[in-house]
Amino acid sequence: MAGVVAAALAGAGAAACSDDDSGGEAAQQAEEDSLNSESLPPLPTDLPAELFVLGVASGDPVSDSVILWTRLVADPMADDGGVGTAPIPVGWEVATDRMFDEVVASGDAVADPALGHSVHVDASALEPDSWYWYRFTVGDRTSPIGRTRTTPASNSEPDRLRFAFASCQNRQNGYWTAYPHLTEEDVDLVFFLGDYIYEEPPIDGTAQPYTSPAPTDLNGYRKRWAEYKGDPALQGAHAQFPWVCTWDDHEVANNYADDLPDGAVATDQSVRDEFLQRRAGAYQAFYEHTPVRLDPPEGPDYRIYRRVSWGKLAKFYVLDGRQYRSDQACASTSVAADVGPVCAEAAEDTRTMLGDEQEQWLGEGLADSEAAWNVLAQQTVMSALPFAEGLANFDQWDGYPAARRRLVDQLREVSNPVVITGDIHLSAVATVTDDPDDPATDPVVPELVGTSISSSFPLADAIEALAGALPNVEYINAQQRGYVLCTVTPDEMRAEYRLVGTVGAPEADIATGATWVLADGDPLPRTA
Ligand code: FE
Ligand code: CA
Numbered sequence: 001m002a003g004v005v006a007a008a009l010a011g012a013g014a015a016a017c018s019d020d021d022s023g024g025e026a027a028q029q030a031e032e033d034s035l036n037s038e039s040l041p042p043l044p045t046d047l048p049a050e051l052f053v054l055g056v057a058s059g060d061p062v063s064d065s066v067i068l069w070t071r072l073v074a075d076p077m078a079d080d081g082g083v084g085t086a087p088i089p090v091g092w093e094v095a096t097d098r099m100f101d102e103v104v105a106s107g108d109a110v111a112d113p114a115l116g117h118s119v120h121v122d123a124s125a126l127e128p129d130s131w132y133w134y135r136f137t138v139g140d141r142t143s144p145i146g147r148t149r150t151t152p153a154s155n156s157e158p159d160r161l162r163f164a165f166a167s168c169q170n171r172q173n174g175y176w177t178a179y180p181h182l183t184e185e186d187v188d189l190v191f192f193l194g195d196y197i198y199e200e201p202p203i204d205g206t207a208q209p210y211t212s213p214a215p216t217d218l219n220g221y222r223k224r225w226a227e228y229k230g231d232p233a234l235q236g237a238h239a240q241f242p243w244v245c246t247w248d249d250h251e252v253a254n255n256y257a258d259d260l261p262d263g264a265v266a267t268d269q270s271v272r273d274e275f276l277q278r279r280a281g282a283y284q285a286f287y288e289h290t291p292v293r294l295d296p297p298e299g300p301d302y303r304i305y306r307r308v309s310w311g312k313l314a315k316f317y318v319l320d321g322r323q324y325r326s327d328q329a330c331a332s333t334s335v336a337a338d339v340g341p342v343c344a345e346a347a348e349d350t351r352t353m354l355g356d357e358q359e360q361w362l363g364e365g366l367a368d369s370e371a372a373w374n375v376l377a378q379q380t381v382m383s384a385l386p387f388a389e390g391l392a393n394f395d396q397w398d399g400y401p402a403a404r405r406r407l408v409d410q411l412r413e414v415s416n417p418v419v420i421t422g423d424i425h426l427s428a429v430a431t432v433t434d435d436p437d438d439p440a441t442d443p444v445v446p447e448l449v450g451t452s453i454s455s456s457f458p459l460a461d462a463i464e465a466l467a468g469a470l471p472n473v474e475y476i477n478a479q480q481r482g483y484v485l486c487t488v489t490p491d492e493m494r495a496e497y498r499l500v501g502t503v504g505a506p507e508a509d510i511a512t513g514a515t516w517v518l519a520d521g522d523p524l525p526r527t528a
Helices: 002-009 025-035 179-184 218-229 232-240 269-288 356-368 401-411 460-468
Strands: 056-059 066-071 088-095 103-111 118-123 131-138 146-149 161-166 189-192 243-245 306-310 314-318 339-341 373-378 391-393 417-421 427-433 443-449 473-477 482-488 492-500 510-519
Touching: 056 131, 056 146, 056 232, 056 243, 066 088, 066 131, 066 146, 088 118, 103 118, 118 131, 146 232, 179 232, 179 492, 218 232, 218 269, 314 356, 356 401, 401 427, 401 443, 427 492, 427 510, 460 473, 473 492, 473 510
Parallel strands: 161 189, 189 243, 314 373, 373 417, 417 443
Antiparallel strands: 056 066, 066 118, 088 103, 088 131, 131 146, 161 482, 306 314, 339 391, 427 443, 427 473, 482 492, 492 510
């Protein structure tokens, strides 16, 4: 497979679905030996001068390696990205300084046209808990410089981790005024919890109308991703820290579940088949634009759930709450009707959010964990959020009560479980409760809900009044956009809600709207 060849030429095969510990050094050495003789393709003679218009990124760090990413594009709206259809040799370097005086790792990779000329390099044999700088070269062209880092060693006990998490960056809803501020933060890691792109058609009169049409296939998703990735503010935040990215629904289609688009009739197999083809294209575009420690997908099934560890201080379970979920219950047959009256279907034991395999993987990871903090990085609100007597949001965990109960039972057994959440476009601090369906019962798992980067919440006053009155909701702000900054120590996890003044203009100030503290051993969040 071409992607594996590219990674292997780069020095090491990207381990498929790797957890935080990458094993098999002997196999890796054998792979390198067998590929050292493989020659790089020639440099095409007619390449444009500028190939790095999508910037660079890094992600999925472990203690001795990090994934370095770029995608060679000259014209984001051209079918071939403006770079032709031949493979392109790409050099890469990692240094301990911004001037590249001390290069500690380097190699060659191949940007494969079958993968949109994306490049995923597993830069290995690095030191734990260390910052690095990296860049790519094509012929005499050099990419922007990125900064990245490795995690502390798995058996170490770090004093501190700072990370940010963000989600939901609909460009037509507003400007990315948060990103220049995120780029200035002192964080080790950024988690992105989904809705990196939106699949909607261009809408005139919006903040930044799309030039690409609504995507339905690989070519269409590539253009939409390239349009998003072309933004310099987003590129700046990627170039400054490693990111760990999962997806939500809009990377494919709003409110999709398993093999069904929103509102589809489940008995129609042709609808499922057509949607799976679309999903395959969307998933490949996700891979091509994201610095993930994964092999490329082959078809519509793509395991992206994985773990990231910060020594024994924190373990992150990066979940996929879309690909395997049962179709939304009750209200699911009308488009965008997330909220509706509760029916018997919702309570069925067989309904799943994560799917059996991911649920089992998560349970085993939690049971084995020696981490002080165990963080579920995931998509939809897990705390009970009843909108009124008999009404629920069936796209959230409220629509999957049996699956939520199974998960909460697993989380009761682990040290400091915390949920971080995107999707809903508002800031909140809430708790998943002892009876997860009843918000009046005791808190068991704290949940930090991060607002969107730019996606709007249309009924902000109403949700604040409604959710703010629930006994398990400690804080809510649906008016503002931004991200959450978290500082983790053995004693506490502190969450600062960083909120911008507006997304209605290209630039805005940022301020901390609220600071909440989770103390070791206490599931009830407190104000700082
Ligand atoms: Fe969203
Ligand atoms: Ca949705």
